[in-house]
Amino acid sequence: MTPEEQNARHAEKMKKKKAARDKILATKTIEKGLVIVHTGKGKGKSTAAFGMAFRSLGHGHRIAVVQFVKGAWDSGEKRVLERFPELVTIKAMGEGFTWETQDRQKDIENAEAAWEAAKASILDPETRFVLLDELNIVLRYDYLPIEDVVAFLRDEKPEDTHVVITGRNAKDELIEVADLVTEMTLIKHPFRSGVKAQEGIEF
Template sequence: MTSKTEMSEAELDARHADKMRKKKAARDKIMTTKTIEKGLLIVHTGKGKGKSTAGFGMVFRSLGHGHRVAVVQFVKGRLETGERMALDRFSDLVTIKRMGEGFTWETQDRQRDITAARAAWDAAKELICCGEHKLVLLDELNIVLRYDYIPIDEIVAFLRDEKPEDVHVVITGRNAKDELIEIADLVTEMTQIKHPFRSGVKPQEGIEF
C-alpha cells in the first residue's frame, strides 16, 4: 500500500477531492432534515472575553441582511463603546437603549441598580414584542440575574411564553442561570485561557470597548 509520503501531489489532490465529495454528500443529506425556522433564544456566557462581542457580531450580521434590530444595555450604558458608535451609522435600522448605570461595584447602591434593571427589562419586553425587530440583544442581562435584581422565573416565563416566535433574542454576561440555559436554543460558554489584564495591560479602545 502506498504511504501518504510516497503519493504525488496529483494523487493527494485526488484523494482530498474524493474525501470532500463524500463529506459534502453526507452534509447535504443531513441538511435536508433541518426544516424548522424560528426565533432563537441565544445565550453567550462564561468567564472568557467575547460574550458581548459575539452578541454584537450577530447584530451586525442581521443588519447586513437589512433586518431591524434592537439593543438593550443592562450595565454598560454609561460607557462609550465602539459597538454603539458603529451602530449609530445604522440609525434607520437600530434601536439602542442604554439603560445601565455602570457595574454594581461602581454604583454601590443596590436599590438604584434594581430600579435601573427593572426599567431596562421593561424596555426589553416592549422591543421584543413590538413587531419591528428581527433580533434583540440583551447585553449583560446575566449580570442583573446573577444579583437577583429581577426574578429569574419572571424572565424565563416571558421568554418561554410571550416572546414572538419569529424574534431572535441574544443574552450575554457571565454566570448564566441554569433556568435560562435550560430554555435556550443555543448556549456558548467562553473559556478564558489567557488575558492581557493579568499581565498589567489596561483595557484598550477597540479591544475592550
Template sequence: MTEDSTRHASKMAKKKAARDKIMATKTDQKGLIIVHTGKGKGKSSAAFGMIFRCIAHDMKCAVVQYIKGGMSTGERDMIQRHFSDTCAFHTMGEGFTWETQDRDRDIEMARAAWEKSKELIRDPANKMVLLDEINIALRYDYIPINDVVDFLVNEKPEMTHVVLTGRNAKEELIEVADLVTEMELIKHPFRSGIKAQIGVEF
C-alpha cells in the same frame, strides 16, 4: 491529478454528500433564545456581530445594555451615528455594581431595562433583540429569573431572536435556550497589568 489529490477529492466528495444529506433534513426556522456566557472575553462582541449582520440585511433589531452605561463604546456610537433607523439602542445601566454601590438604584434601573426589553421583543418589527449583560442583573437577582424565563418561553414572538449576554448565566435560562456558548478564559492581558483598550474592549 496526483494520487494524493485524487484521494483527497474522493474523500471530500463523500464528506459533501454526507453533509448535504444532513442539511436536507434541516428545514425548520424559529426565533432563537441565544445565551453567551462564561469567564472568557467576547460575549458581547459576538452578540454585536449578530446585530451588525441584521443591520447589513436591513433587518430591524434592538439593543438594551443593562450594565454598561458610564462610558462610551464603539458599538453604541457607530449604531447611533449610522444605523439608528435600523437598530434601536437603549443604554439603561449606570455602570457595574461595584461602581454604583447603590443596590436599590441598580434594581430600579435593571427592572426599567427589562420593561424596555419586553417592549422591544414584543414588537414584531424587531427580528433580533440583544440584552447585553442581562446575566449580571439576573445573577444579583435585580430581575427575577422566573419572570425572564416565563416571558421568553410564553410571550416572545415565534420568529424573534433574543440574545442574552454576561457571565454566570442562570441554569433556568440555559435550560430554555436554543443556543448556549460558554466563552472559556485561557489567557487575558488584564492579568499581566494591561488595562482595557479602545478597539479591543470598547
C-alpha cells in the same frame, strides 16, 4: 502515491463528505427565532453578540440593543450602530457595574426599567433581533426574578424574533430555555499583566 493519486483520493474523500453533509442539512427545515446565551469568564460575550447584531443589520433587519449595566460606557459598537437610526434602537439603562454604583435599590430599579424596555423591544413586530447586554449580571444578583424572564422568553417572545443575552454566570433556568448557549473560556488576558482596557478591543 503520486501527487495526482493523492489529489484524486482527496477529491473522492471530499465528495463523500459533501454528500453526507448535504444529507444532514436536508433534514434541518425549522425556521425560528432563537434565544441565544453568551456566558463564561472569557472575553468576547458582548463582542460576539454585537457581531450577530451587525450581521442582522447587514440583512436589513431592524434591531434593538438594551444594555443592562454598561449604560455609561462609550463603545465602538454603539458608535457604529448609531449611524443607522432607521434600523437600530439603543437603550443604555445601566449606571455601571454594581460595585461601582454601590446602591442596590437603584440597581434593581434600573434593571426593572431595562427589562420593561427589553420586553417592549422583543414584542415590537418590526424588530427582528434584540440584544440584552449583561442581562445575566442582573439575574445573578437577583435584581430580576429569573422565573419571570424565563416565562416571558418561553411563552411570549414572537416566534421569528432572535434574542441574544450576554454576561457571566448564566443561570441554569436560562440555559435550559435557550436554543444556543456558548461559554467563553478564559485562557489568558492582558489585564492580568497590568494592561488596561484598549480602545477598539475592549470598548
